[in-house]
Amino acid sequence: MVEYQHSPVTVSGKRAVVIGGTSGIGQAIALGFAEEGADVIATSRSEEKVDETATEIEARGVETARITCDVTEPDSLEAVRETAVEELGGIDVVVASQGAISRASVQDITDEEWDFVTDVALDGVRRVTQAFAPAMDEGGSIINISSLTAQLSMANLPAYTAAKGGVEAFTRAASKELAPDIRVNAIAPGFVITPQNADTYAEGTEKRERIDERTPIGRVAEREEIVGPAIFLASDAASFVTGEVVTVDGGFSDSAF
Numbered sequence: 001m002v003e004y005q006h007s008p009v010t011v012s013g014k015r016a017v018v019i020g021g022t023s024g025i026g027q028a029i030a031l032g033f034a035e036e037g038a039d040v041i042a043t044s045r046s047e048e049k050v051d052e053t054a055t056e057i058e059a060r061g062v063e064t065a066r067i068t069c070d071v072t073e074p075d076s077l078e079a080v081r082e083t084a085v086e087e088l089g090g091i092d093v094v095v096a097s098q099g100a101i102s103r104a105s106v107q108d109i110t111d112e113e114w115d116f117v118t119d120v121a122l123d124g125v126r127r128v129t130q131a132f133a134p135a136m137d138e139g140g141s142i143i144n145i146s147s148l149t150a151q152l153s154m155a156n157l158p159a160y161t162a163a164k165g166g167v168e169a170f171t172r173a174a175s176k177e178l179a180p181d182i183r184v185n186a187i188a189p190g191f192v193i194t195p196q197n198a199d200t201y202a203e204g205t206e207k208r209e210r211i212d213e214r215t216p217i218g219r220v221a222e223r224e225e226i227v228g229p230a231i232f233l234a235s236d237a238a239s240f241v242t243g244e245v246v247t248v249d250g251g252f253s254d255s256a257f
């Protein structure tokens, strides 16, 4: 019998890599992990944003490294893996939070638009798992950021919706192959305010009012509200949780009215 001693809901002492970690939800997760005592490398394609986020991580007294990556290029993910192993001494947690979106109808979407979205949002998730899993230690945790749209369809987002459905199916598939050493889960956020969509969801807009009204918690989420579920999935408290999708949507998706 295992005796309960203290809450294992912590990432303190873990070594994490956050892909798409210099903006939006990924950045909130990277800074939240650092705040809780994890060493964190937050990466994206922009050298300037990598540097800014690394400076914020360092200010929290933990280790980091500065490296860019593009999830459409497997070599760049491998370079991040090597940097994490060298600079942090290993990898316990990987978060795939990179994003790409294209608004077009099913009828009008072009091959280029479809491929752009799925290359980043779905193939990118696969490449992240392929690149990092071989270097992850026992007790490792991969967290893929999906979306409510994987379960609830929306007009004019066919590639994004299909990619996120694929992310959830891939998460389940990978969780079977990587067990028992590495757990693979997804978080499906609902409507979250990030710098990119702050105008779309601005208070007073019709869209914002409709979302607030339909959401049992009565509002859209702040990006920091995705951090707690990520800490749980990354932590040893989730040691028996794998292949799951944690929906973080204020009750939106199962609210009848």
Ligand SMILES: NC(=O)c1ccc[n+]([C@@H]2O[C@H](COP(=O)([O-])OP(=O)(O)OC[C@H]3O[C@@H](n4cnc5c(N)ncnc54)[C@H](O)[C@@H]3O)[C@@H](O)[C@H]2O)c1
Binding pocket: 019, 020, 021, 022, 023, 024, 025, 026, 043, 044, 045, 046, 069, 070, 071, 072, 096, 097, 098, 099, 100, 120, 145, 146, 147, 148, 188, 189, 190, 191, 192, 193, 194, 195, 196, 197
């Ligand atoms: N904001 C929301 O309401 C919401 C809701 C559900 C799901 N999501 C998902 O959350 C994740 C983060 O989205 P966000 O809203 O924080 O957006 P964001 O644009 O702020 O963050 C996306 C990050 O991905 C990086 N990125 C884009 N293409 C990349 C590439 N080829 N290689 C490496 N990095 C790349 C960007 O530089 C950025 O750092 C995405 O997967 C998105 O689909 C967001």
